[in-house]
Amino acid sequence: xxxxxxxxxxxxxxxxxxxxxxxxxxxxxxxxxxxxxxxxxxxxxxxxxxxxxxxxxxxxxxxxxxxxxxxxxxxxxxxxxxxxxxxxxxxxxxxxxxxxxxxxxxxxxxxxxxxxxxxxxxxxxxxxxxxxxxxxxxxxxxxxxxxxxxxxxxxxxxxxxxxxxxxxxxxxxxxxxxxxxxxxxxxxxxxxxxxxxxxxxxxxxxxxxxxxxxxxxxxxxxxxxxxxxxxxxxxxxxxxxxxxxxxxxxxxxxxxxxxxxxxxxxxxxxxxxxxxxxxxxxxxxxxxxxxxxxxxxxxxxxxxxxxxxxxxxxxxxxxxxxxxxxxxxxxxxxxxxxxxxxxxxxxxxxxxxxxxxxxxxxxxxxxxxxxxxxxxxxxxxxxxxxxxxxxxxxxxxxxxxxxxxxxxxxxxxxxxxxxxxxxxxxxxxxxxxxxxxxxxxxxxxxxxxxxxxxxxxxxx
Amino acid sequence: xxxxxxxxxxxxxxxxxxxxxxxxxxxxxxxxxxxxxxxxxxxxxxxxxxxxxxxxxxxxxxxxxxxxxxxxxxxxxxxxxxxxxxxxxxxxxxxxxxxxxxxxxxxxxxxxxxxxxxxxxxxxxxxxxxxxxxxxxxxxxxxxxxxxxxxxxxxxxxxxxxxxxxxxxxxxxxxxxxxxxxxxxxxxxxxxxxxxxxxxxxxxxxxxxxxxxxxxxxxxxxxxxxxxxxxxxxxxxxxxxxxxxxxxxxxxxxxxxxxxxxxxxxxxxxxxxxxxxxxxxxxxxxxxxxxxxxxxxxxxxxxxxxxxxxxxxxxxxxxxxxxxxxxxxxxxxxxxxxxxxxxxxxxxxxxxxxxxxxxxxxxxxxxxxxxxxxxxxxxxxxxxxxxxxxxxxxxxxxxxxxxxxx
Numbered sequence: 001x002x003x004x005x006x007x008x009x010x011x012x013x014x015x016x017x018x019x020x021x022x023x024x025x026x027x028x029x030x031x032x033x034x035x036x037x038x039x040x041x042x043x044x045x046x047x048x049x050x051x052x053x054x055x056x057x058x059x060x061x062x063x064x065x066x067x068x069x070x071x072x073x074x075x076x077x078x079x080x081x082x083x084x085x086x087x088x089x090x091x092x093x094x095x096x097x098x099x100x101x102x103x104x105x106x107x108x109x110x111x112x113x114x115x116x117x118x119x120x121x122x123x124x125x126x127x128x129x130x131x132x133x134x135x136x137x138x139x140x141x142x143x144x145x146x147x148x149x150x151x152x153x154x155x156x157x158x159x160x161x162x163x164x165x166x167x168x169x170x171x172x173x174x175x176x177x178x179x180x181x182x183x184x185x186x187x188x189x190x191x192x193x194x195x196x197x198x199x200x201x202x203x204x205x206x207x208x209x210x211x212x213x214x215x216x217x218x219x220x221x222x223x224x225x226x227x228x229x230x231x232x233x234x235x236x237x238x239x240x241x242x243x244x245x246x247x248x249x250x251x252x253x254x255x256x257x258x259x260x261x262x263x264x265x266x267x268x269x270x271x272x273x274x275x276x277x278x279x280x281x282x283x284x285x286x287x288x289x290x291x292x293x294x295x296x297x298x299x300x301x302x303x304x305x306x307x308x309x310x311x312x313x314x315x316x317x318x319x320x321x322x323x324x325x326x327x328x329x330x331x332x333x334x335x336x337x338x339x340x341x342x343x344x345x346x347x348x349x350x351x352x353x354x355x356x357x358x359x360x361x362x363x364x365x366x367x368x369x370x371x372x373x374x375x376x377x378x379x380x381x382x383x384x385x386x387x388x389x390x391x392x393x394x395x396x397x398x399x400x401x402x403x404x405x406x407x408x409x410x411x412x413x414x415x416x417x418x419x420x421x422x423x424x425x426x427x428x429x430x431x432x433x434x435x436x437x438x439x440x441x442x443x444x445x446x447x448x449x450x451x452x453x454x455x456x457x458x459x460x
Numbered sequence: 461x462x463x464x465x466x467x468x469x470x471x472x473x474x475x476x477x478x479x480x481x482x483x484x485x486x487x488x489x490x491x492x493x494x495x496x497x498x499x500x501x502x503x504x505x506x507x508x509x510x511x512x513x514x515x516x517x518x519x520x521x522x523x524x525x526x527x528x529x530x531x532x533x534x535x536x537x538x539x540x541x542x543x544x545x546x547x548x549x550x551x552x553x554x555x556x557x558x559x560x561x562x563x564x565x566x567x568x569x570x571x572x573x574x575x576x577x578x579x580x581x582x583x584x585x586x587x588x589x590x591x592x593x594x595x596x597x598x599x600x601x602x603x604x605x606x607x608x609x610x611x612x613x614x615x616x617x618x619x620x621x622x623x624x625x626x627x628x629x630x631x632x633x634x635x636x637x638x639x640x641x642x643x644x645x646x647x648x649x650x651x652x653x654x655x656x657x658x659x660x661x662x663x664x665x666x667x668x669x670x671x672x673x674x675x676x677x678x679x680x681x682x683x684x685x686x687x688x689x690x691x692x693x694x695x696x697x698x699x700x701x702x703x704x705x706x707x708x709x710x711x712x713x714x715x716x717x718x719x720x721x722x723x724x725x726x727x728x729x730x731x732x733x734x735x736x737x738x739x740x741x742x743x744x745x746x747x748x749x750x751x752x753x754x755x756x757x758x759x760x761x762x763x764x765x766x767x768x769x770x771x772x773x774x775x776x777x778x779x780x781x782x783x784x785x786x787x788x789x790x791x792x793x794x795x796x797x798x799x800x801x802x803x804x805x806x807x808x809x810x811x812x813x814x815x816x817x818x819x820x821x822x823x824x825x826x827x828x829x830x831x832x833x834x835x836x837x838x839x840x841x842x843x844x845x846x847x848x849x850x851x852x853x854x855x856x857x858x859x860x861x862x863x864x865x866x
Contacts (some may be wrong), residue, residue, distance in 0.1 A: 007656055009679045033682050035675070040682055169688070173656060173679075197680060197688050293465065296521055306513055309667045333571070345505065348597055355567035355574055357560065362600040367557050374565070381568045 003050060005064035005177035008201030010046050012039040019057060027052055043176050044227070046203040064177040064203050066121040071159040074116035075142045080244060083110050086233040090114065090208055096229030098187055098209040102237045107210040108138050111183045114208050115160060120180030122160045124206065125168050127186045129365055130388065135162050135185070147401055150175070152365065165195050172201040181206040184228055188213050191224030194321020199227040213414050216417065237421065244428045245421040246399075252445065254437045255320040265439065268311040275304020315441055316342045316405045317349055321434045328402050328432055329354055329382060335399040337377060339384040340416050342405035350384045350404070359385040395419050401431040405441070406448065413448035461694070462529050462629035468522035469630070469714060476712065476719035478626055480522055480728050481619035488519035489615040492527060496535065497608060508532065523622070530625035531618060536601075538609040553554045553808055554601040555866035559585070559592065620730035627723050632690035634721075636711035638679030639696075643704030645674070646762050646774045647735045648696060652676050655692035661767070685713055697723065700730030737761065742845065743776060743793060746820075749847035756782050757854070763790070766814050773809070775817065779854050787858035790817040791850060796825045806836055816857040 002013040012024055015038075023031055024039050027049055029288045033040040041049055043064075046119045050063050079087070086099045087110055095118065101107050127133055129152040134146055148158030151167040157178060163171070182202055183342060187209030190196055199207075209228035215221045241247050257265055277290045278300060286294070295301025329337065339356060341347050347358040357371050357380050368388070372395065389395060401420045406413060419430035435441045481489070492515060499507040511528045554822035563581045570577055575589070582592040597603045613621060631637070632749035641648065652659050660675050676696070678689035693710070700706045707724040713722075723729070738744040738761070751759050763778035790809075794802070802819060809817045818837045837857060839849045 007679045009682070031682055033679075035658050035677070035682075040679065042680070042683055079703075194687070197686055200683075201680065296465075302514065302521065309512070344602070348603075351564075352593055352596065353574070355564060355577060357564040360600075361599075362602065364557070367560075370561070371564075379565055379568060 001053065001058050001060055002062040003046065003060060003064060004062070005043060005046075005203065006040070008043050008173040008176050008197070010041045010043050010049065010064070011036070011205075012041070012049075014061070014274060015039070017059070021059065022056055039453040042200045043203045044200050047205040054315075060388040062205055066178050066180045068121040068157065068159050068178055070119045070121060071115065071143065071145050072119055073143070073145075074112075077109060077113050077116065077142055079109060079113055080106065082240065082244070083113070086110050086235075087113055089233040093229065093232045095181075095206040095208070095253060097207075097232030098211060098214060098228055098230065099265075100139065100211055100214050100231055100234035102240060102245060102421065103212045103415055104234070104420075104422040105235070105240055107185070108135070111185070111208060111210060112138060112142055113172075115139075115181065115184065117178055118181050118206060120206065121178060122183060123168070123175070123179040123202065124160070124162045124183040125165055125185060125198065126162060127165050127189055129164055130368060131185065132162050132164060133365065133369060148168060159334050165189060165198060168198040169195050172198050176201040177203050179204045181208070182228075183207075184209040186454075187211045187224065187228055188215055190227055191220035191222075195221065195222075198225060212418055237417075241421075244423060246423050246427040248417065248421065248429045248431060250431050250433070252433045253324055254435055254436055254442075255318075255324060257314070257439075258319050261314055261318050265311050265314045268307040268314070271307035272304045272311060275301045275307075287404075312342070315439055317346045317434050318436065321404055321436070322353065324434050325350065325402060325404060328400075329356070332400045333381060335381075336378075337382040337402060338389060338395065338398045338416075338419055339402045340389070340406065341384060341386050343386050346405065347384045347386050351455055354382075354384075356382045356384045358385050358413060359388045361388060384420075388421055389416070397422060397424055397427075399424075399429060401429070403431065403433045405434070406444070461632050462526055462625050462772040462851045463690075464629070464633070464714065466522060466525040466529060467626055467629055467714075468520065468526055471715060471717075471719055474718075474720055476630070476721045477716050478630060478721070478723070478727075479520075479523060480623045480626070481527065483616075483619075485520070485523060485527075485619055486615040488515060488517050488524065489516050489527060489618050491515050492519070492524065492531070493612065493615060493618060496531060497612070499606045500608060501605050503603050504536070504606050507535075507606050508602070509641075518788060520590075525624050526629075527622040530622040531613070534609055534613065534621065535606060538607045542782060556595055556597060559596055563596065564594070564762050577690075615732070620728055623728050624698055627727070627729055628694035629773075630712050630714070630721055631694040631697060631708075631710060631723075633687060633712040633714060634690060634693050635681045635685045635687070635710055636675060636689075637693050637710040639674045639676060639700075639706065639708050641674065641700070641706040643764070644702050644735070644762070645765050648699060648703070649674070649774070651694070651696060651699060655689075655695065657689060657692055677753070685711070687713070698730065698732035699735070701729055702735055739776075742843075744851075746793070746845040746847060747777070749845070750777075750779070750851060753847050754779070754851050754854075757851075758782055762863060766790070773814075779817075779851075781858070788815040789857055790815055791820065791854075791856040792817060793822075793845060794825075795822065797821055802838060803836070818850055818853045818857070820850065 001015060004011040004013050012030065015024065018024065029045040030039050030041045030049065038408065045088045046064055051062055052059060083106055084298045086101065090097050090099060099107060099110055111124065124135055126132055132149060132151050139147055143160070145160065146158040148161030149163070150161065150171050151164035155171070157175060179202060182199065182204040183205065184190065188211045190199060207228045210223070214231060217223060224282050229444055237245060275295050276291065279286060279294050283290060283294065292305065325339065339350060341350060344360045344362060347360050350356055351358040358372060359368055371380060371383065375383055375395070376397070383389065398420050401416065403416065415430060420431060433445055470477045470479065495510065495515065496507065499510065511532070515524065565579050566581050578592060582589040585592065649659050657676050657678055661673065676693065680686050680688055700708065705725045707722065709720065709722050711718045712721050723767040738747065747759055747761060758780045760778040760780060763775055765774045773792040776793050777791040779789045779791060802821065805819065806819065816837065818839060820839045820841055823842050824838045837853045839846060839853060
């Protein structure tokens with residue numbers, strides 16, 4: 001029998017010499033494909049199926065196998081004790097599983113050591129193009145071999161290849177048989193269905209997922225366990241703060257709207273509330289998405305959505321926040337500061353008013369990298385961002401964070417806080433939150449910190 | 461592609477019906493286009509903000525949202541003529557990225573007030589502080605000036621383009637499609653295969669004219685409803701407009717469930733560019749030569765596919781005698797070949813009881829040693845197909861049927 005990799009799946013060919021008692025269709029994951037008149041399975045089951053067939057006495061003449069030269073001759077890497085422990089736990093669980101560690105605790109180091117010790121062709125999946133460059137730099141520090149890349153306009157396979165999630169999704173059908181190890185950075189993006197095929201179409205039996213924010217128990221967590229493996233190691237900010245992460249101090253500034261802003265905000269909020277009440281009258285406990293969908297069907301609902309958008313725009317950067325930001329930037333002139341805002345438009349407003357370099361998805365990769373390098377070197381004292389800094393990007397030594405506004409909730413906040421926690425000599429990270437009193441921001445801010453605290457509690 | 465929340469759809473039981481835009485939508489489309497024209501030269505972000513709010517006239521909500529997105533995409537595709545700040549003509553604008561680097565570095569290095577740093581940097585550049593602020597992000601997508609495509613679409617064209625965007629967005633949520641198609645099948649199958657899709661023939665009404673039923677899907681579609689092939693499936697749609705008749709059916713994941721969707725000939729969809737008439741210069745020359753040499757024969761380019769066993773065969777030409785239409789010969793121009801391949805192919809055609817077929821074989825593209833099979837209707841050629849030789853074969857192969865008819 002032959003197992004053939006076919007565009008992200010496995011075709012079982014030459015079934016003529018099978019034992020009469022064996023029904024291939026009974027093997028888990030294998031289905032009859034009437035389109036080609038053969039049996040087919042997802043590529044991720046390649047090794048499991050081969051092993052099952054061998055167990056049943058089938059001789060396999062051919063099976064997909066990574067044929068790239070395995071990477072070797074890595075320079076040694078010093079790991080912290082918890083990083084070593086994470087790697088050991090992963091090995092013990094058959095080199096499949098998730099490592100959960102806070103941002104800034106050096107998850108990439110664990111992955112690099114896994115690549116160096118596993119010595120099989122490896123594909124590293126990262127969420128953004130910016131992270132491709134960051135991983136290439138980290139890899140280049142311990143290895144001189146050719147680094148492949150899929151994403152940011154490049155399509156090249158190497159013994160260690162980096163790919164954005166989107167590129168992996170598009171190209172796994174052609175490269176899924178080339179790697180034995182999959183590293184999945186920010187693995188919490190998977191398990192929700194939309195990108196999962198990227199992991200299903202790879203034959204790689206060894207898988208390491210990295211995240212600071214694993215999905216809560218439920219279907220997504222179960223799916224992630226199937227695709228990458230179970231959580232094999234977890235530490236929280238509380239576990240590592242002090243020695244390996246900088247201690248964190250949270251300061252919330254409760255601000256007011258100016259009378260004219262307040263009047264406009266209240267009027268808009270009332271329009272929104274009317275639409276919301278009308279919706280809730282018919283849909284008990286309806287989700288936000290349901291509200292958007294239903295509201296779009298009526299004039300009152302549409303006015304409600306438009307009013308909610310405008311109200312949110314007022315909260316994003318009212319006068320008091322502008323003044324507070326100005327004050328804080330002046331107070332922390334000597335420290336590296338990250339300013340987090342709700343959207344790109346506000347990022348540009350902050351940039352224009354306070355002359356702070358913005359990092360947004362619109363700014364090109366080269367310019368962003370240049371800005372980060374200058375921030376590291378101290379030539380830029382502050383950066384403002386809506387989402388680019390939320391996840392993964394290595395921003396060492398930022399001491400102060402100013403959350404002007406946020407949009408995405410608890411997970412976003414955990415990632416944002418993590419930007420400040422990379423340890424430094426005597427460093428104490430400060431995070432300011434600017435919250436408009438008597439507005440939806442008050443409860444949002446509480447929920448954000450509750451999210452962080454609950455992660456702490458669940459880990460404890 | 462349009463997000464699901466913007467699609468004008470009606471879901472009734474297990475079926476989804478697309479609300480296509482039509483002539484009744486042209487009045488508000490005209491207003492929408494006029495609104496977009498008002499923002500010519502202003503920032504794209506401002507236009508997007510404006511269009512997120514209602515038009516000054518009645519417009520169906522979902523259709524308007526879909527049209528807005530489709531037209532904004534068309535506008536973005538129009539040349540902006542470089543990233544210059546909006547407003548009246550200015551002296552050559554400095555590069556925004558350079559300005560940013562310079563201004564923010566100056567701000568980090570100095571404790572002076574913002575206005576002073578702005579003024580100083582602007583003076584070094586020979587512009588005013590206001591122009592400096594204006595040019596600071598002028599290169600970013602949202603800050604680029606709005607430029608309408610030339611010529612701008614009419615309301616009718618805008619409706620067709622929106623309909624295409626809607627139908628494609630629906631098909632993006634399909635895992636496989638079933639296609640009943642007549643005329644122009646070959647480019648569709650070719651495009652599907654190029655996109656890595658599987659094309660299989662399912663039972664359909666293969667009468668006369670042949671109307672094959674194709675099922676197009678991806679390898680992974682076997683395991684579950686995946687959106688992996690949605691983009692490739694959606695790409696087929698504008699090309700179907702060039703088929704004589706088609707009906708496409710698909711199950712699409714819409715609003716949390718699988719709904720059956722059907723699109724067919726007559727649905728008002730903006731077509732793709734017309735397919736090339738000939739695959740190559742070689743075929744084009746052959747068609748011209750044989751048309752000139754054989755005035756009694758109709759030369760039909762890419763006739764309907766013919767079924768041979770479980771597969772479809774797509775001949776390049778059909779030669780049909782004008783007076784005796786039962787005298788028909790298929791002509792196929794073969795690229796790379798081996799003698800074994802040619803013999804097998806002709807045998808397969810013979811067994812399928814199809815009209816006789818003449819194979820034109822490029823002598824420079826033999827992939828295995830060996831002579832051309834003797835006694836078979838094969839016309840060898842180098843660089844140019846000998847139309848006279850093909851005609852001779854056609855006459856010979858159909859001589860019997862012609863005399864019978866006579």
